[in-house]
Amino acid sequence: MPQLTIDGKQITAPVGATILQVARENGIDIPTFCHHEALEPWGACRLCIVEVDEGSRTRLVTSCNFPVKEGLAVTTKNKSIIAIRKMIIELLLTRCPNAQAVRQMADKLGVTGTRFPIENEFCILCGMCVRVCKEIVGAQAISFASRGGNKKVASPFFKRSGDCIGCGACVYVCPTQCITMNDVTEATDVYAEGTEQVGYARVMNNWRTRLPLKVCKSCGNPIAPEFQLQVLGKKAGLAPDALDLCQGCKE
Ligand code: SF4
Ligand code: SF4
Ligand code: FES
Numbered sequence: 422m423p424q425l426t427i428d429g430k431q432i433t434a435p436v437g438a439t440i441l442q443v444a445r446e447n448g449i450d451i452p453t454f455c456h457h458e459a460l461e462p463w464g465a466c467r468l469c470i471v472e473v474d475e476g477s478r479t480r481l482v483t484s485c486n487f488p489v490k491e492g493l494a495v496t497t498k499n500k501s502i503i504a505i506r507k508m509i510i511e512l513l514l515t516r517c518p519n520a521q522a523v524r525q526m527a528d529k530l531g532v533t534g535t536r537f538p539i540e541n542e543f544c545i546l547c548g549m550c551v552r553v554c555k556e557i558v559g560a561q562a563i564s565f566a567s568r569g570g571n572k573k574v575a576s577p578f579f580k581r582s583g584d585c586i587g588c589g590a591c592v593y594v595c596p597t598q599c600i601t602m603n604d605v606t607e608a609t610d611v612y613a614e615g616t617e618q619v620g621y622a623r624v625m626n627n628w629r630t631r632l633p634l635k636v637c638k639s640c641g642n643p644i645a646p647e648f649q650l651q652v653l654g655k656k657a658g659l660a661p662d663a664l665d666l667c668q669g670c671k672e
Contacts, residue, residue, distance in 0.1 A: 422434065422435065422436060423436065423489050423490055423491040423492075423493070424491060424492070425443075425489055425490065425491070425492065425493040425494065425495065426493075426494045426495065427440070427443065427444050427447065427449055427495040427497060428449060428495070428496060428497055428498070430447065430449075432447055434489040437488060438488070438489050439462065439484065439485055439486060439487060439488055439489070440471060440473070440482075440484035440485075440487050440488075440489055440493075440495055441453065441456065441462075441469055441484040441485045443489055444471075444484065444495070444497060449497055450497075451469050451471065451484055451497050452468045452469065452506060452526060452529065452530065453466065453468055453469045453485060454466035454468045454513070454522075454526065454545060454547055454596065455468075455485070455547035455548060455549065456469065456485045457549055457552075457553075457594060459553075459557065460549060460552045460553060460556055460557070460594075461552065461556060462483075462485040462486035463485075463486070463547075463548050463552065464483040464485060464486045465546065465547060465548055466509065466545070466547060467483055467505075467509055468506055468509050468510070468526075469483050469484045469485045470482065470483055470484065470502060470505055470506070471484045471487075471495050471496060471497045471502065472495070472496040472499060472501075472502060473487065473493055473494070473495050473496075474493070474494040474495075474496075475490070475492070475493060476492060481501075481502070481505070484497070503530075506530055507530055507531070507532050510523070510526055510527050510530050510532045511527075511532050511535050511536070511537070512535075512537070513526075513527075513545055514527050514532060514534070514535045515535040515537040515538070515539060515540060516540050516542050516545070517540075517542050517543055517544070517545055517597060518535070518539050518540075518541070519541065519543070520542075520543050520545065520597040520599070521597070521598075522545075522596045522597050523545060523597065543597050543598075543599035544573060544574060544597065544599050545596070545597055546565075546572060546573075546574075547596060548565070548574075549594045549595065549596065550563060550574055550591035550594060550595055550600060551563055551564055551565065551574055553590045553591055553593075553594045554585075554590065554591055557590060558586065558588055558590050559656075560584045560585060560586055560588075560652075561584060562576060562582040562584035562585035562586075562628065562630075563575065563576055563582065563585070563591065563628060564577075566579070574627075575627075575628075576627075576628040576629060576630065579629070580629060581628070581629045581630050581631075582625075582628045582629070582630045585625055585628050585630045585632070586632070586646060586648050586649040586652050586653075587602070587623040587625055587630065587632040587645075587646035587648065587649050588646075588649050589602055589623075599627075600625075600626075600627050601626045601627065602623060602624060602625050602626060603623070603624045603626070604621060604622070604623050604624075604634065604643065605621070605622050605623075605624055606619055606620075606621055607619070607620055607621070607622055620633060620634075620636075621633070621634035621636065621643040622634055623645075623646050632646035632647065632648050632649070633646070633647050634646055634647065635647040635650055635664070635665075637665070637666050637667035637669075637670055638665045638666060638670075639666055639667075639670040640667060640669065640670050642667055642669075644664070644666075644667045650664045
């Protein structure tokens, strides 16, 4: 088990842990914007930078993906770290001035405004949606598209995603709530006599994807996207009729 110091505190850390994990477990706060404990570290936002002294040299690293080592001396706050974090958040505030998560982080870091021309985005390009879709859901329905200032998360060719199962994990994980979905009711058919059959669909607005919702065979209420149930049922090896009832009718 490696022994190290973080801000002068002697710590024994688990093998394979990152500086961020060990710092947080020891009550030391390091700000992050692209980290989620359920996802692989990505090192994109750089807000989590710390200084490491390995004996022979000192350097700045991203703590979310830097593994602890024997004898490491970590500093989580000093003048240059604070200045870099402030610059990062100022740039994010320039890009996403109305995103609540960005404003809260700016407040926390004492950044009150930006010197640069304001944009009006909400996506901070943290990549959590892309990673949750790939690593947890296993769908790989979305990815980064374009480069530089035009970089964004999108479905393939900005068209309907054939791989999106409508699970909503990307909506849940997005720190700035810029991914939206709606469950809608729609008339699916109009019979000669004028009666309508009502259906339900889930609309993933950002991914231009509309998925019919399966309805409960007993009460007729919507359960979840049919595609999602098919995929999950297959993965779990369930019989085709195992997901025909909603939770309420199963009990
Ligand atoms: S809703 Fe679609 S894009 Fe979002 S995580 Fe689920 S499968 Fe991926
Ligand atoms: S859409 Fe949300 S989760 Fe995805 S990269 Fe942008 S801010 Fe992050
Ligand atoms: S949290 Fe480490 S780079 Fe974003």
